[in-house]
Amino acid sequence: MMNNMKLIIKFIAITFAVSCYTLSLGANQEFEIVIQDHLFFPSMLELPAEQKIRLLIINQDPTAEEFESYELNREKVIPGNSRTVIFVGPLSPGEYPFFGEFYPRTAQGMIIVK
Amino acid sequence: MFLDAVILVLQEIVEAALLISVLLVLTRLLRQLWPTDFNLGNFWLITSALLGLIGSWIYARLIPTISLWFDYVGLEVVNAFIQTCIVVLLLMLCYSLTRERLKKYPQLSKLTGIFITLVVSLGIIREVSEIIIYVAGITSQPENFAPVMMGSFIALGIGTSGGILLFYFLLSLPSLWALRSCMLLLALFTGNMASQACLLLTQADWLPYTPELWNSSSLLPEYTVPGQLLYALIGYEATPSILQFGCYAVAAFLILISPLFKIIWFSKKRSVNSLDNYEI
Numbered sequence: 001m002m003n004n005m006k007l008i009i010k011f012i013a014i015t016f017a018v019s020c021y022t023l024s025l026g027a028n029q030e031f032e033i034v035i036q037d038h039l040f041f042p043s044m045l046e047l048p049a050e051q052k053i054r055l056l057i058i059n060q061d062p063t064a065e066e067f068e069s070y071e072l073n074r075e076k077v078i079p080g081n082s083r084t085v086i087f088v089g090p091l092s093p094g095e096y097p098f099f100g101e102f103y104p105r106t107a108q109g110m111i112i113v114k
Numbered sequence: 115m116f117l118d119a120v121i122l123v124l125q126e127i128v129e130a131a132l133l134i135s136v137l138l139v140l141t142r143l144l145r146q147l148w149p150t151d152f153n154l155g156n157f158w159l160i161t162s163a164l165l166g167l168i169g170s171w172i173y174a175r176l177i178p179t180i181s182l183w184f185d186y187v188g189l190e191v192v193n194a195f196i197q198t199c200i201v202v203l204l205l206m207l208c209y210s211l212t213r214e215r216l217k218k219y220p221q222l223s224k225l226t227g228i229f230i231t232l233v234v235s236l237g238i239i240r241e242v243s244e245i246i247i248y249v250a251g252i253t254s255q256p257e258n259f260a261p262v263m264m265g266s267f268i269a270l271g272i273g274t275s276g277g278i279l280l281f282y283f284l285l286s287l288p289s290l291w292a293l294r295s296c297m298l299l300l301a302l303f304t305g306n307m308a309s310q311a312c313l314l315l316t317q318a319d320w321l322p323y324t325p326e327l328w329n330s331s332s333l334l335p336e337y338t339v340p341g342q343l344l345y346a347l348i349g350y351e352a353t354p355s356i357l358q359f360g361c362y363a364v365a366a367f368l369i370l371i372s373p374l375f376k377i378i379w380f381s382k383k384r385s386v387n388s389l390d391n392y393e394i
Binding site for chain 1: 118122177178181182185186187189190244247248250251252254313316317318319323326331335336337351352353355
């Protein structure tokens with residue numbers, strides 16, 4: 001039992017130390033995606049590989065949308081007439097489709113990492 | 115629009131429905147296991163449904179404000195906080211409940227009821243608030259109202275049926291195995307909550323990026339029906355990060371070494387009725 005607790009405390013301590021180190025790293029590059037009429041603009045976004053990216057998503061529609069990507073492992077509700085930030089990466093080169101879960105037939109896009 | 119509504123609402127509902135079923139079976143069998151000491155009824159189901167629905171409505175109204183907090187990552191932080199609360203409450207439940215303690219502190223049954231009520235309410239708030247935002251937005255266009263409402267009700271029916279199916283399946287097992295299954299599912303559910311909280315904090319850049327541990331998206335994609343069901347039941351992820359898996363494993367492990375898990379899992383008796391005098 002004590003050994004288990006020690007292991008768990010070690011895991012938490014290492015996680016905390018790595019978090020502090022990562023958060024102390026420099027600023028991330030920012031890219032912007034706009035949602036308008038249930039479409040993403042741009043629908044094709046090119047991002048640099050192996051870098052942490054700050055995606056600024058601006059929803060210009062009056063209704064909410066949910067940004068979702070299984071490949072990026074990201075999901076977030078964006079209220080209407082609002083903006084939000086999602087951090088992605090560092091990503092390997094490849095294609096990462098994303099879509100709006102509330103309007104999946106129109107709101108579709110692709111992130112291409114090079 | 116109808117099919118989109120069915121899929122979206124079902125994704126949100128199924129997790130809560132399965133959790134409620136597991137907790138209903140668990141409390142029912144614990145009443146059989148400790149008939150003189152554990153007297154928690156099913157009042158928590160109605161209380162948590164009411165609290166959850168009211169809380170969801172309030173939370174849905176607050177989401178536009180919350181999402182602006184912490185430089186636009188407030189939603190991730192608050193959702194991760196809700197999920198961490200669920201993890202802590204489930205751990206408190208599994209670490210506080212033993213027959214010895216029930217005999218010593220008769221009010222422990224009520225406290226267990228409060229833990230379970232809070233767990234289910236928070237789970238409902240997290241899932242149903244998204245449904246409210248979706249339905250409120252999409253039905254603002256009158257032509258969407260009928261298909262979306264119909265789709266939502268059908269999804270509610272399917273989700274509830276899934277929960278009822280799991281409830282009766284668990285009850286059909288020999289009682290001790292039903293209890294063991296409940297505890298195992300509870301451990302996996304707790305791991306899932308911890309993993310989701312970790313993912314949200316990584317998305318908000320409050321936790322560091324760690325490489326993905328495996329990629330099973332070609333074998334079992336998350337968007338398929340089995341993928342979604344496994345996600346709801348055991349927190350299946352096709353591309354989990356090392357940190358996510360670590361959080362999942364620690365939370366599930368803490369349940370697996372809890373006194374309640376040990377009492378239930380390591381008993382060699384076949385039926386809970388014959389466990390009356392069994393103590394850890």
